[in-house]
Amino acid sequence: MNDNDPIVLAMQVKEIVQALELKVYSGEEGLDREVSGAYVSDLLSDVMGHADTGQLWITLQTHKNVMAIASLKDLAAVILVAGHKPAENTVEQSNEEGIPILGTLLSNFEISGRLYELIKNR
């Protein structure tokens, strides 16, 4: 799997939700968005600069700008790790944009590891 080129996985957000048993906090409308890969980062400017369209953003960052960036970069969904929960206005934004916010109790490392296993052979 090439790291930086957007690739077509032919996989939707909801399939990943199911496979990794993720919690859906908001943005249900976007569950059939196509996923091109994933980007792990807790630095907002890094995501602005380097994430690609259609990627899942894995982070523990709950800053209020998270949804603004997800929308600008046209990301498929945001996965909050380690049980972090989105703020109320973040949930609203996610619903408006139709970009789901998902959650897991697992850490950045473990959820990334499992997702990588899941999509590497696609």
Added chain:
Amino acid sequence: MLVKEIIEVLDARLLCGEERQDYGVEVAFASDLMSDVLTLKDDHVLLITGLANMQTIRTAEMSDIHCVVFARNKKVSPEMIELARENDIILIECRYSMFKTCGLLYGSGLKAIY
């Protein structure tokens, strides 16, 4: 997992700690937020991060973390390397994204902290 195995799996470059490549890590943690790293209680932790500045090294020093992988092709400064050497911290530079770095190490059997 030994340092030399990590380097091989990630096709990475060792920046300092040449003499300690038989050092073994037991668990991995990936984060760019230093206060998050400072909550860890485990020993023999591998820190995977995309944050490359002096505070990354300071945080490792305070948390007794002895091995750090910089993902995303981050450039590590000579000052960082010097501080890492003083504190027996092994630094590894890798060109993959955090996602791929975590994926490859997890796939090689390295365990997460929680």
Added chain:
Amino acid sequence: MHFEYNIEGGDFTRAGYASSQVKKLLKKQGVEMSVIKRTVVAAYEAEVNVVAHAYGGVMYVDLDDRQMRIVLQDTGPGIEDIQQAMEEGYSTASDAVREMGFGAGMGLSNMKKNAHELNIESEVGKGTRVEIIMQIA
């Protein structure tokens, strides 16, 4: 024993120097590793807070056979609502601070968890005083 270290607001290259000196000192005293870690994590979080949120300050360290007392006194904006500031996730960190890897809003709760005793006093517009007390033997 008494030591003092200046802390420069905004200087993220030097942040952590004082806490590093504390670590060396405790190691030399032969203090138990787990206590050293708790002490320096609390001290480092407090030191970074001065760098990230205040204009400048001093870390005062006092050590005897039984305890270490670390006081960080800064000049800066102060903290309006200390209880709110202690909440995990609460942060007013600037974008610049966030790009340095801080601003998760976890520092004060880390300090609370690690210090044997933590006292914070603050005056808005003047500054903040953080006291960390550790039993080392």
